[in-house]
Amino acid sequence: MIRTKTANDIVKLARSSERITTREFINEIFDNFVELHGDRYFGDDGAVIGGIAYLEKQSVTVIGIQKGRDLEENIATNFGSPSPEGYRKSLRLMKQAEKFNRPIITFVNTPGAFCGIEAEERGEGEAIANNLYEMSQLKVPIISIFTGEGGSGGAIALALADEVWMLEHSIYSILSPEGFASILWKDSSKADEAAEIMKLTAYDLKELGVIEKIIAETDNQQDKSSKQISQNLKNELINKLNELQQLDDEILINQRYDRFRKF
Template sequence: MSNAMEIVNQARKLDRLSMKDITTQLVEGFIELHGDRLYKDDEAIIGGIGKINGRPVTVIGNQKGASIEENMRRNFGSPHPEGYRKSLRLMKQAEKFNRPIINFINTSGAYCGLEAEERGQGEAIAKNLFEMSRLNVPILSIILGEGGSGGALALALADEVWMMEYSIYSILSPEGFASILWKDSKRSSEAADLMKLTSYDLNELGIVEKVIAEKIENRWINKEDLMKQMKKDIIDKLDSLNTLPRETLLEKRYDRFRKF
């Protein structure tokens, strides 16, 4: 297993499995839906409807760019409030039509610029958490790369949270942690080891239920094979969650987060 900072660097790579890969190769007949019906569309989040093995689903996730231009357009995967409000609109729509929700997370955090705060960033994230806690359809969240702070949590209040093997999930970046604790961002590698932010650490602590392997015998699994296995695991989990009475589903979701 790599050390924590190596995993952080791997999680930040731009060639990781992305929301675009998911919507073109894992989800069948994906239709993207836009806008939060309040302000505008946020391209840092892709969301819409499609099918997985013929089962209708709502899928939502962060999209970083593959180039400087796309990263600027997608704000490096860091949503504004309208991104979270779009997500919630689509999740409420999924509940209305009894579709399970699958969220794919890859963000260093919600955008912390002045305009985001002016438009209610904190309220948008809090509203997502409040509403997701009582949505009466199955919710599965999968961290693809970075899972940073409340920006990630706003899509991760789910029945189960899974992580890719080389992804991270934490309250802030190792650089931020080192800057606050030691006033020295260069100690980020030391901070990463302390923070317990890797998939292995969080699975062991019971914060996430599943680690999705990205390597076999020290060889990277290609994206096609990775998504084929992921599709099978997702369907199996949705089948399992769908057998639960809705009251039990909500109770188990509530208990999952209360234990932390």
Template sequence: MARRNAFETVKVARRVKRPGALQYFERVFDGFVELRGDRTFADDAAVVGGLAWLGETPVTVIGTQKGTNIDDNIARNFGQPHPEGYRKALRLMRQAEKFRRPVITFVNTAGAFAGIGAEERGQGEAIAKNLYEMSTLETPIVSIVTGEGGSGGALALALADTVWALENSTYSILSPEGFASILWRDASRANEAAELMRLTAEDLLKNGVIDKIIPEAAEGADANFAFTADIIKKELLDVIPKLLAKDKRQLLDARYARFRKYGEFEEQS
């Protein structure tokens, strides 16, 4: 089939029917038990998480969840987390560290929510704290971008030992609309922005932002969910034992180095 251009990929990544974290929890793992709340303020339904079995291994699963209809979307704030969502994720990650359970995150969000309450409760601090703590979390972390990887709101769940992305997912500094609006003051040039932003899985693999592309059936992960979910399961079953076999120092040094490498610059003496 014909290759999609970048903005077509953005549209596939945003499809309402694109599977969310909860669907992956049910399909890829066994015995999912949902755990809620950040123990401080609230339970943010845009971020879901809990415990499950990956084969014979207990794991902690976390992800962003968009709604499947209007009511659900309102309850889940269209998958855009508030600070309490990030704090809930961090709580579950700390718990995973305590029991040395691997953490697997599924990211599909347009970004951290921009709102009054989100600012009042420290959206910036919540994201920063996740980056800070995840960088030394003493248990393996695998992150999979399954749809939209929207900026800091996605990164706050994706500082991992290995980061994967679905074939038709995107991961970018901002939405193409936002990018066009900031740089050219014209959100309608989103199509053009998408091309320039190198936000497709293929681009991300090329510049080392992700380590692996998870294939989708030609019609997309929404149309053939089993195809993609089964590949994810197979890949996780392969990588998790390898990450668990590393000692803590090795694991954290490699994670630090993974993010330490980003940047392109020149130096004059």
């Protein structure tokens, strides 16, 4: 797959309100989705969707970060920036998945974790760190798909997986191009230049070995429909889960550990 757009163009596409949302992917790919709510500590975070569903005949746990398409939806989902309770909800569902031997599939689309004072008061950093610690030891397969933005710890808190995939026009980085430009050059207007050198596109990260797969959004430079993208992703998930479920628990965990240690 050859990149035909600039990194800055891909950043704009990744942030577009027209991108397929987590809820839309769930509706297209899975059957009989039952959404579960709450972290059992503080409340329910609208930025994180999670529950149980079927992938063909396989029972799975699905978790994802949701963005809205308009202002009302974005307010309800905090513009896709989870609070501590969102990460704790996701971990609760992942531990439940392990208990019942269900594979875990996560969808990531976030500019980063919510950075408000109240989030810090409720332990945002601890919630993210605990997710990373626990996900590294889960005895079930985990596949994470970046569908839009993948910002810093807020993204990796749902992406410590056996395989990490990205949609063709998604991004994954330690911070935004604007933040990078502000730190490096004291000028956020150089974000387009920063995007090119940050290696944040799916193409760059596949070449660097940070991700395993790119899910195509175009065919001969023509945009695919959401149904085509979802069907392709569904087929890829079925095949990879069949492969991962053949592995012994200890091998699965060791391979996941080695995957992240290589960086």
